[in-house]
Amino acid sequence: MKEGPDIALIGALIGDPARANMLTALMSGKALTASELAGEAGVTLQTASSHLSKLETARLIRLRKQGRHRYFSLSGDDVGSVLEALMGLAAKYGHTRARTGPKDPALRKARVCYNHLAGELGVRLYDSLKKHRHIREKDDEVLLTDAGSVFVRSFGIDITTLGHARRPMCRSCLDWSARRTHMAGSLGIAFLDRFYDLGWAKRVDGSRVVSFSPQGEENFLKTFQL
Amino acid sequence: MKEGPDIALIGALIGDPARANMLTALMSGKALTASELAGEAGVTLQTASSHLSKLETARLIRLRKQGRHRYFSLSGDDVGSVLEALMGLAAKYGHTRARTGPKDPALRKARVCYNHLAGELGVRLYDSLKKHRHIREKDDEVLLTDAGSVFVRSFGIDITTLGHARRPMCRSCLDWSARRTHMAGSLGIAFLDRFYDLGWAKRVDGSRVVSFSPQGEENFLKTFQL
DNA sequence: TTCATAGTTCGATCATAATCGAAGCATTAT
DNA sequence: ATAATGCTTCGATTATGATCGAACTATGAA
Structure with a gap:
């Protein structure tokens, strides 16, 4: 059984801590490589790769190949909106976390x-x-x-x-x-x-x-x- | 470890099929009893009770005791909004399902x-x-x-x-x-x-x-x- | 060519949590 | 009082999937 009804699939995707970290890292609008996202999530590259492929087949993120890099970004504004809405809910009884800064002038x-x-x-x-x-x-x-x-x-x-x-x-x-x-x-x-x-x-x-x-x-x- | 960052907790909550079914059933704005929600989710009453307590401690739903019944409803408009947004995303590559009708004139x-x-x-x-x-x-x-x-x-x-x-x-x-x-x-x-x-x-x-x-x-x- | 970097795929391990049976508690009905 | 309904808690089972080591592929650099 386990009929996956609509929102459960997406919820489960967002529900994993590693994937949630990746998605929040992508909220900046920047595109990030698999390695960087692995770092953000605190998992190895293999694990990150697995997560990213799931997120991509669900169309939550979008892949662009450039050279030997793979840049991932949110697939659209609507995804960002949902994540923002979820953060709003989480703020009711949770915490937020800061992002790292840039470099190079x-x-x-x-x-x-x-x-x-x-x-x-x-x-x-x-x-x-x-x-x-x-x-x-x-x-x-x-x-x-x-x-x-x-x-x-x-x-x-x-x-x-x-x-x-x-x-x-x-x-x-x-x-x-x-x-x-x-x-x-x-x-x-x-x-x-x-x-x-x-x-x-x-x-x-x-x-x-x-x-x-x-x-x-x-x-x-x-x-x-x- | 497994530091639960912000949105992952809520995502995981929504990510379970049984809970997702319950939440969508509550999207009508109606308040439903534990038994009814168990029916909606297709699980036993014990399982439903467990899910409902999790949803309530996360403040996604709200409990009102009335007589020997326990009526559950979404805790606010914001929760409904998030669910609607998620449904919108799911509609990109998923299906929706119909609700049962009423009775009594x-x-x-x-x-x-x-x-x-x-x-x-x-x-x-x-x-x-x-x-x-x-x-x-x-x-x-x-x-x-x-x-x-x-x-x-x-x-x-x-x-x-x-x-x-x-x-x-x-x-x-x-x-x-x-x-x-x-x-x-x-x-x-x-x-x-x-x-x-x-x-x-x-x-x-x-x-x-x-x-x-x-x-x-x-x-x-x-x-x-x- | 060879080496290095970036990433995927495979396979095994392991942990979380979903599930339900059984028993317990509370409220209403008789 | 006794029974019945509505729901929760406990405990054991089970299944899903997150994780990483190791091997493989592809692109770019020396």
């Missing part, structure tokens, strides 16, 4: 990821475009909307030269520091080039750091608001 | 419970007063607010004659058919008497049924809106 703020902008400002670029409906996420793809085309053109980027590439113009990219989605693809490259052309930013010698001028950063923040 | 609608109004209309009276902040629930007590005093007086009930009784003026009462809280106490009695006086309703001979006239019911529904 300038690289976290803005850096090159292959050939596009990553780091906090890269994430901001992506989030801002998404908020103003200039891009749309469709499953794994990222699409430029009509309004987005207008905006991009007005920003001084020639889309026609981008379009002829066979690869998708927009891609979302995930990288360490911020562990959030940011703008990649040919459009991501074009944006970064445009920032160089406008004199907003320039690369720092041998480093991956992208250095924004004070004025450039101000313009950037004004252009890509949240 | 006129008794369900309006009847006397000791000496006050019960049934659907009794529940409506209570809910309406609560919605318009004429009464307030404080832990196990039900209090008449200042606005409530004004309203009750304007409805033709003399509160001063009620106040001198040592027993609380308002009490919430739980009864079979609707299994929802309704208005009891001396105020509950006064309301029913007033309905009789206004000619809205009258008792039916040997039965517990309270029969509202068409006009009386219309007035009732207009006075006590939701």
